[in-house]
Amino acid sequence: MLGVFDSGFGGLHVLRGMVARLPQYSCLYLGDSARAPYGSRSQEEVYRFTKQGVDFLFGQGATLVILACNTASSEALRKVQVEYGATRKVLGVLIPFAEAAAARSRSKQVGVMATEGTVRSGAYVRELTKLVPDMTIVQQACPRLVPLVEEGEQDSDEARSAVAACVRPLVAEGIDTLVLGCTHYGILEPYVREAAGEDIEIISDRDVVPQSLAAYLKRHPEIEARLDKGKPPRIFTTGDVETFDRLGSILFGQPVHAERAYLGE
Ligand code: DGL
Numbered sequence: 081m082l083g084v085f086d087s088g089f090g091g092l093h094v095l096r097g098m099v100a101r102l103p104q105y106s107c108l109y110l111g112d113s114a115r116a117p118y119g120s121r122s123q124e125e126v127y128r129f130t131k132q133g134v135d136f137l138f139g140q141g142a143t144l145v146i147l148a149c150n151t152a153s154s155e156a157l158r159k160v161q162v163e164y165g166a167t168r169k170v171l172g173v174l175i176p177f178a179e180a181a182a183a184r185s186r187s188k189q190v191g192v193m194a195t196e197g198t199v200r201s202g203a204y205v206r207e208l209t210k211l212v213p214d215m216t217i218v219q220q221a222c223p224r225l226v227p228l229v230e231e232g233e234q235d236s237d238e239a240r241s242a243v244a245a246c247v248r249p250l251v252a253e254g255i256d257t258l259v260l261g262c263t264h265y266g267i268l269e270p271y272v273r274e275a276a277g278e279d280i281e282i283i284s285d286r287d288v289v290p291q292s293l294a295a296y297l298k299r300h301p302e303i304e305a306r307l308d309k310g311k312p313p314r315i316f317t318t319g320d321v322e323t324f325d326r327l328g329s330i331l332f333g334q335p336v337h338a339e340r341a342y343l344g345e
């Protein structure tokens with residue numbers, strides 16, 4: 081099975097893209113909503129929680145786990161990959177985002193909206209400059225956005241102005257491409273578009289991650305052959321199931337009926 085891990089329900093946006101693009105594969109999803117937001121936590125905590133989440137997904141039968149969470153990809157992926165070695169594959173989302181941004185930006189001025197943890201890690205700057213050494217990357221930490229979404233305030237005036245406050249400084253820097261570097265921002269994309277205007281290319285996980293996963297599975301038929309097929313996705317949360325189902329359904333685009341997961345301390 082394909083396992084998808086996120087700090088909350090935001091990664092259901094990625095799962096939605098995967099189910100649309102790769103409908104044959106059975107998927108498992110875990111959102112650690114009880115401990116979100118990850119973005120303001122220490123790197124040590126993000127690593128520990130991510131490791132527990134990945135263990136859970138492998139324990140449920142995942143063959144391959146994708147860290148849909150940008151914060152976990154930035155702060156925990158390398159260490160988690162080393163721990164699992166070559167047999168249990170864990171993939172992050174930064175490289176697919178960086179490749180898409182590098183391919184689409186003409187002015188080489190790219191904006192990244194992300195959590196404080198992702199910005200602090202410098203991981204996007206590292207991955208983007210590996211691809212385009214003279215690229216200018218303007219990062220914007222948006223600490224208010226994930227709590228607003230987790231509180232169900234994604235359609236409020238407060239959310240709209242919080243998004244505009246994050247996007248305006250990036251537009252003022254002359255970016256032509258904007259990476260939505262956090263799963264939760266998918267739900268706020270209409271406000272991002274409104275604040276960014278029509279000329280800026282927005283790069284969203286729903287398209288980029290499934291596309292890159294499809295290419296990965298083509299390159300690795302030995303992993304592809306081990307994936308279960310034909311079962312509906314199973315969705316788990318560590319948090320309140322009712323809230324998760326309500327907000328998750330918006331991002332997933334169809335009703336979510338999550339099961340409760342217990343990961344420990
Ligand atoms: N899911 C996380 C990400 O993609 C953000 C939410 C959080 O801070 O927990 O970065």
